[in-house]
Amino acid sequence: MLRIVRAFWHDQRGIALILVSVMLPAIIGFSLLAIDMSRVNNLHNDLQKAADAFALAGAAELDGSSGTWARAERAMATLVANESYFSTSGRFTLTSGQPGGTQRCNSAGNISWCFLKTIPDDNVAITTANFADANPTVGEIQTRFIQVTVTPTGFAAIFPASFLSSGASNSFNVGAVAVAGFTSGVCDFTPVFMCNPYEMVNGTNDAGGYTLAQAVSNPAVHRRLIELRKVGNGAAAGPGNFGFLEPPSGVGNGAQALAQTIATSKPIGCYNSANVSTKTGQNAGPVQDAFNVRFGIAANGSHFNDPEYGPADNVRKGASSGGNGNGNGGGNQCPQYNQLTFNAAGNMGLPRDATTPYLGGRMGDGNWNFSSYWSTNFGSASYPSSWDTTKPTRYEVYRYEVSAGLVGTASTGGEIGTPPAACQPPVTTVDRRLLYGAILNCNALEAAGKDLSGHSTDLPVEAFGSFFLTEPVASAADDASVMVELVDITGRGGQGTLDNFLRDEAQLYR
Numbered sequence: 001m002l003r004i005v006r007a008f009w010h011d012q013r014g015i016a017l018i019l020v021s022v023m024l025p026a027i028i029g030f031s032l033l034a035i036d037m038s039r040v041n042n043l044h045n046d047l048q049k050a051a052d053a054f055a056l057a058g059a060a061e062l063d064g065s066s067g068t069w070a071r072a073e074r075a076m077a078t079l080v081a082n083e084s085y086f087s088t089s090g091r092f093t094l095t096s097g098q099p100g101g102t103q104r105c106n107s108a109g110n111i112s113w114c115f116l117k118t119i120p121d122d123n124v125a126i127t128t129a130n131f132a133d134a135n136p137t138v139g140e141i142q143t144r145f146i147q148v149t150v151t152p153t154g155f156a157a158i159f160p161a162s163f164l165s166s167g168a169s170n171s172f173n174v175g176a177v178a179v180a181g182f183t184s185g186v187c188d189f190t191p192v193f194m195c196n197p198y199e200m201v202n203g204t205n206d207a208g209g210y211t212l213a214q215a216v217s218n219p220a221v222h223r224r225l226i227e228l229r230k231v232g233n234g235a236a237a238g239p240g241n242f243g244f245l246e247p248p249s250g251v252g253n254g255a256q257a258l259a260q261t262i263a264t265s266k267p268i269g270c271y272n273s274a275n276v277s278t279k280t281g282q283n284a285g286p287v288q289d290a291f292n293v294r295f296g297i298a299a300n301g302s303h304f305n306d307p308e309y310g311p312a313d314n315v316r317k318g319a320s321s322g323g324n325g326n327g328n329g330g331g332n333q334c335p336q337y338n339q340l341t342f343n344a345a346g347n348m349g350l351p352r353d354a355t356t357p358y359l360g361g362r363m364g365d366g367n368w369n370f371s372s373y374w375s376t377n378f379g380s381a382s383y384p385s386s387w388d389t390t391k392p393t394r395y396e397v398y399r400y401e402v403s404a405g406l407v408g409t410a411s412t413g414g415e416i417g418t419p420p421a422a423c424q425p426p427v428t429t430v431d432r433r434l435l436y437g438a439i440l441n442c443n444a445l446e447a448a449g450k451d452l453s454g455h456s457t458d459l460p461v462e463a464f465g466s467f468f469l470t471e472p473v474a475s476a477a478d479d480a481s482v483m484v485e486l487v488d489i490t491g492r493g494g495q496g497t498l499d500n501f502l503r504d505e506a507q508l509y510r
Contacts, residue, residue: 040174042085047150047176050082050094052508054111055148055180059506062115062182063491064462066213068140069115070101076148077108089153104132104139112149117142119179119509126179144274145181145509179510186464186490186501187270190262190435191245193278195442195452196462197226197359197486199239206239207358212439212463213493215486220366223393225353225470227362228482230287237442237452240359242482244279245271245438246455263290263299265427266308267436270503273461273490276438278452287480288337291473294432296419298334310424312432314398314407316377316417317472318342318349334423337472346413348376350394350470352483368394377411394485395468398433435467435484436501463489466498 057079058072076096083093097108105114117132117139126147132139152175198212199205208221215221231243247261248269258279261267289299296311319340342349351373353364370391374383383400384392392400401407407417419426426432438461442452450456467484475481488497 046084051148051150051176051178053080055178056506058146059180059182073098110151114147115143116145147179150176180508185272185503190267191247192437194242196439197240199441222486224366225364246277259290264308275458277457288473295472296423298336310427311419313426314417315419318347320344347415433469439463439465465489
């Protein structure tokens, strides 16, 4: 009997069945837990991808212009429809809607959102202090980010949570949040900024009450001549003045290096609309030369002698020089400014406006003498009949002279628009009479404590713009005035001519 008991005690046959029986609940439990973890992870991934997609779609419309909230809502409602799996609702599609675009925080479909002016560090929660102003007129300008929250959806676990703790639920909610922002910048831009001549202060300005976008879209307004004065010596950073941005790295810090980046036809600077920096001291050295090489006017000394500093293909400026009277230098030379005689009989550059009632007498009324300019330079040559009823901008006339083959036509005094052969060859790949720069709301920035005559950083850009140089810069002094006509701006109010410079990007931040 004892032998039988001992044999049974040492018999190991069937031990695996006993172990499996003991471990089976744990094996099943861990299997169910792994399945649940995979299901909830897939559900969260679906929701997070949807939140990211909605946020990016909305952020791409946040350019700070009027109607940006409504456009963001429309983008989320029409561009995004993400499917989700494994929730208690089964397979379903997440969608948004368009509740009107008037609220800084709203919801529609399966998401809610808030428009933000700032975001804190990643380890700090977003609060109402980061929200844009509730008034759309103010808030849309401030908005740089959007926070999207997917409405939490139910998830039912297979693993019996009550097995681990009495009263525990097998169901819980899964959600997702994303924050995206809009960044806009330009490349191949000159390191110049202009103080917005149409900046609104308390709902009005000294430019007839027009906004920048309205000025660009209304020919009667954007043909107004603007006298830009240099910030720093002789002029404050106020509407209608200009200064210099920090040039791109690698071009040098001296005044001559900065002047070369202004004079070149191949600028390499890239600037972000959210933060530009001004140049310390604002002293650009030979500013007159940097602008005037575009008119076929030689620089003092040996500066700007490379082809990249060549003139525009139309340099008509109402000047005579030497014995030939053509305004392009006597004999075979490129004239310096002091060798030219302006407004001599029979030679006429693009005239200034008849009156200058705005910006303290530095912005014209847009009423310039087109008929005298045309008859002096082109006699009876034809021009678009629409110009008889709607006065063209100076830039339109300048471009028509090029397209109609009138550049080489001599004025009654003998001036032609073709640059002298002894100058660098004309740069025809870009329009050298256009000056590109960042447009800043200088009044608001200075009220916020920014010193625009020194080195200021993190300056938001209202828009990037192009300005037509109507005449050479007359003075080499530090407060040199630059006469320009606004052509176009970036953003919703623009006419699209600057799209090739734009680098718009919506990106996720959280």
